Amino acid sequence: MNVLTAQTTGRATVQTVGRRLGHWVSMLLLLVASLATLLPATGAMASGGVAIPKQNWSFAGMFGTFDNAALKRGAQVAVQSCMTCHSIKYIKFDQLRQFGVSEQEVKTWAESQGRTKKDAMLSGMEAAAAKEAFGVVPPDLSLITKARKGYEDYVFGILTGYASAADVALAQRVMADGKVSGEEAKEVASQLQLDLRHPDKMGEVLKRIVAGENFNRYFPGHFFAMPAPLSDGAVVYSDGTENSRNQLARDVVTFLAWAAEPTQMERKSLGIKVLLYLFVLTIMLYAVKRRIWAKVH
Ligand code: HEC
Numbered sequence: 001m002n003v004l005t006a007q008t009t010g011r012a013t014v015q016t017v018g019r020r021l022g023h024w025v026s027m028l029l030l031l032v033a034s035l036a037t038l039l040p041a042t043g044a045m046a047s048g049g050v051a052i053p054k055q056n057w058s059f060a061g062m063f064g065t066f067d068n069a070a071l072k073r074g075a076q077v078a079v080q081s082c083m084t085c086h087s088i089k090y091i092k093f094d095q096l097r098q099f100g101v102s103e104q105e106v107k108t109w110a111e112s113q114g115r116t117k118k119d120a121m122l123s124g125m126e127a128a129a130a131k132e133a134f135g136v137v138p139p140d141l142s143l144i145t146k147a148r149k150g151y152e153d154y155v156f157g158i159l160t161g162y163a164s165a166a167d168v169a170l171a172q173r174v175m176a177d178g179k180v181s182g183e184e185a186k187e188v189a190s191q192l193q194l195d196l197r198h199p200d201k202m203g204e205v206l207k208r209i210v211a212g213e214n215f216n217r218y219f220p221g222h223f224f225a226m227p228a229p230l231s232d233g234a235v236v237y238s239d240g241t242e243n244s245r246n247q248l249a250r251d252v253v254t255f256l257a258w259a260a261e262p263t264q265m266e267r268k269s270l271g272i273k274v275l276l277y278l279f280v281l282t283i284m285l286y287a288v289k290r291r292i293w294a295k296v297h
Helices: 003-036 068-080 093-099 103-112 127-134 151-160 165-176 182-192 199-210 245-260 264-296
Strands: 088-092
Touching: 003 264, 068 093, 068 103, 068 245, 088 093, 088 245, 093 103, 151 245, 165 182, 165 199, 182 199
Parallel strands: none
Antiparallel strands: none
C-alpha cells in the first residue's frame, strides 16, 4: 500500500465514522427533544422571591387528562363563588355541557347571573360597580391560569394563601411586644412566607394583617383587593364530594385550566400521534438511506 492510498483510506474511515456519529447524535437529539415535552414544568417563584408550592394536576404533561367530575365541581365553584365578581368571558354557559353539567343546571347557573345559556359567562356584577366596590375591576378569569407566572399553582396558591386565624393570632402576639425580635422574625417569615431579608418591613405587614387587610402569601406584595373567596363549606357540591377550602380551590383551578384552553385534550392527542408518526418516519427514512448508500460505499 503506498502512502497516498493509506492516506485516502484513512480519511474515508474518519469521514464514515464522523457521519455515523452525526446520525446518532441527531437521533439522540430528536429523542431528547421529544422526551423533554413529556416533563412537567418546574416550580416558579412569585416576584419578591416567594416560592409557590407545586401541586399535582391530572391534566399536566403530555399524557395528562381532565377529570370530568372535577371540572363539573369546579364550574359550580366558579359560578357560585368567583362569578359574583369575575367574568369568564371566553366561555359560554352552554359549553359546560361538554363535561357533563346537566341542561337544567346550565340554565339555572346562567339565570343566577342574569344571562341565558347561550350567553358568555359574564359576571352579574357590572365592571363599574366592581370598580366602585374594590377600587379595581376584577380581572377576567378566562385565561388567568396562563396569564400569571406559576400558572395553576399560582392561582391555587392565591386561593389558599390568605392569613388564617392562626396567622392573625401570631401577628397580634408579635405586635403586642411593639417590636419584632430576631427570634420572632424567623417564626413570622416561615409562617407567612415573608422575605427575611427585609425584617424592617415585617412590622408594617403584621400591622396591616391585624387591621384586617387582605394578606396573601403568594400575591406579589402580599396585599390586594380580593377578599378570601373560599372557606371550608363555602360551596355545597351536588355530587356530595367533601367541600374543604382546598378541595374547592383544586376543583375551580382545574376548571379554569380547562377554560383557558377547552381543546387541550384534542391538541395533546394530536401531538402524540404526530410524534409517533415522526418517530416511525425517522426510522424508515434511516433504513432507506442505509439501503441507498450501501451500494455506493
Ligand atoms: C368579592 C369579589 C371577588 C370574588 C368573589 C372573587 N374575586 Fe378574585 N379578585 C377580586 C378582585 C377585586 C381582584 C383584583 C385584586 C387586585 O388586583 O388588587 C381579584 C383578583 C383575582 C385574581 C388575580 C390575582 C393576580 O395575580 O392579579 C385571581 C387569580 C382571582 N381573583 C381568582 C378568583 C377565583 C378563582 C375566585 C373564586 C374562587 C375569585 N377570584 C373570587 C374580587 C373577587
